[in-house]
Amino acid sequence: MKDKILQYLSKYTVITKELEKAIAESTFIQCFKKGEILLKKGSTSNECYFIIKGCIRSYYLKDGDEKTIEFYTEDEAVIPLNYDTIIPSGHYLECVEETIVSVGNPELESETFQKFPELATLSRIIGEKIMAQQQESFADYKMSTPEERYLNLVKRRPDLIQRVPQHQIASYLSIKPESLSRIKRRIMNK
Amino acid sequence: MKDKILQYLSKYTVITKELEKAIAESTFIQCFKKGEILLKKGSTSNECYFIIKGCIRSYYLKDGDEKTIEFYTEDEAVIPLNYDTIIPSGHYLECVEETIVSVGNPELESETFQKFPELATLSRIIGEKIMAQQQESFADYKMSTPEERYLNLVKRRPDLIQRVPQHQIASYLSIKPESLSRIKRRIMNK
DNA sequence: TCTATTTCTTAACTAAAGTCAATGCGACGA
DNA sequence: TCGTCGCATTGACTTTAGTTAAGAAATAGA
Incomplete structure (x- = not known):
């Protein structure tokens, strides 16, 4: 199970035996059923997730209906916007299907970061990468029509079309x- | 001139005389005329900016016309998407009006960060804050109609309506x- | 298995944005 | 000062998305 996280991190740094142990100790595996809510609007969040299998959706409620912001799938990190703050969340996190995640929290995290400073650096680098990706997808979104956005989605994440309503x-x-x-x-008619 | 940066940073940390000196040494002031291009599509970027006075616009070119992604004004940091990488930029940075900025670059930055580790931490915190803001404004954008987006802009950044075409x-x-x-x-007719 | 519910599609109509073209306004330079 | 150019507005028309309502298809639960 935890192999997937190590595999993910090994793209960025060398995984020593010690590091492997530290990661195993600072995270735990959890399984959620389809439709389960991981984070409600209004509550604080002190957990972040790494998806081993499954799909998580983040959405807001506006005028009574759900506005989906993002879908997260295998090998992606889900960090709630208000993670490690006392700010109540504005959005929900819900499982689209049965989902297995590795759970992290700030206390365990900072412990591990102190023992392995390279992990702190790594975390920052991955954070910056995610940020750059987000900016890019925002730009993409702004520049496209709904039809282009759909075609783009089919191209980049064909699995989502299949597994998400x-x-x-x-x-x-x-x-x-x-x-x-x-x-x-x-x-179709083109 | 440099007071504005110190004032900005003092919101987050205590500014010692030494730190003040280090910041002065690791940045320099530059002035651009209205319409000047700070970053072209296709070129790499090894400069980031802190706006002391003026307004900078980032935009992409698509199908021959400009798609504006963001406006940056006084007391805001402009960090090109490809800053400190070898990736060619996809977007442009242009001055909407005469603009005075404080310029930073990776070499000077890392020197200062080594001397003042608290600045590195600070930089990370500010980075995270910017990221959270971006995510929020993306969510806001996605959930709004063009009319709502305009009303939102008038409310949050009334100065832009005046100073930008x-x-x-x-x-x-x-x-x-x-x-x-x-x-x-x-x-008007409401 | 059968029913009930949710999800997806279609149709008719409304509302809003895109397109094209014309006009008016103002800034800027000759 | 005048003429030009770019920018903003308006109008007529097209295209696309929203709304409402109905029916078909798929799914889940008893």
């Missing part, structure tokens, strides 16, 4: 399910 | 100038 895909693209149906038909 | 505001809201005109009229 269409109305959640639609909300992710900021359109109504009816519009997504029409867009798909439009593309 | 309307067609750039429109591109920032991802609409055409004609649509922005209509939105303004619609709001």
Whole structure:
């Protein structure tokens, strides 16, 4: 199970036996059922997740309906916006399907970081990378029409189209399910 | 001139005489004219900026027209997406008006960080803050209609409406100038 | 297995943004 | 001072998304 995290981290640094042990001690594995809520609006968050298997969706509630912000799948880190703060969350985290995660929390994290400073550096580097990716996908999003966004999604994350309900895909693209149906038909007839 | 940076940093940490000196040594002041390009698409970037006075716009070129991603004004940090990497930039940075900035670069930065580890920590904290803000504004953007985005902009950054040409505001809201005109009229008639 | 519920699609209509073209306004330089 | 150019606005028309409502398909639960 934990192999996947080590595999992920080994892309960035050399994993010593000691480090392996430290990571094993500072995280634990947890399993959630489809539909389970990991984080509610209004509550604080002191857990972050690394997805071993499954899919997590983050969304806001506005005018009674859900606005999907992001889908996280295998080998991705889910760090709530308010992680390690006392700020109540504005968004929800929900499991799209049965999901196995490795859970981290600030206390265990800072302990491990003190023992392994290279992990702190690593964490910063990965953080910067995520930030750069986010900025890029924001730019992509802003520059595209709903149809382009859908085509882009099909290209980059074809698995999502299969495993996530269409109305959640639609909300992710900021359109109504009816519009997504029409867009798909439009593309078919080309 | 440099007072503004110290003032900004003093919100986060105590500024000693030594630190003040180090900051003075690791940055320099530069002035750009209206319309000057600080970063071109395709080139690498080894400079970041802190705006003392003025306004900088980042934009992409798509299908021949400019897609504005962000406006940066007084007391804001402008860190190109590809800063301190060998990746060629996908976006441009342009001065909306005459702009005075404090310039930083990776070499000077890492020197100062070694001498003042608290500055490295600070830089990380500010980085995380910027990241959280970005995520929030992305969520806000995704959840809003063009009209809501315009009203939001008027509320949060009324100065931009005054100092930036309307067609750039429109591109920032991802609409055409004609649509922005209509939105303004619609709001007037309410 | 059968039912009930959710999800997806379709249709008709409304609302809003895109497109194209024309006009008006103001800044800037000759 | 005048003329030019870029910018903002307006109008007519097209395209696309939202809304409402209905029905078909898929899914989950009893």
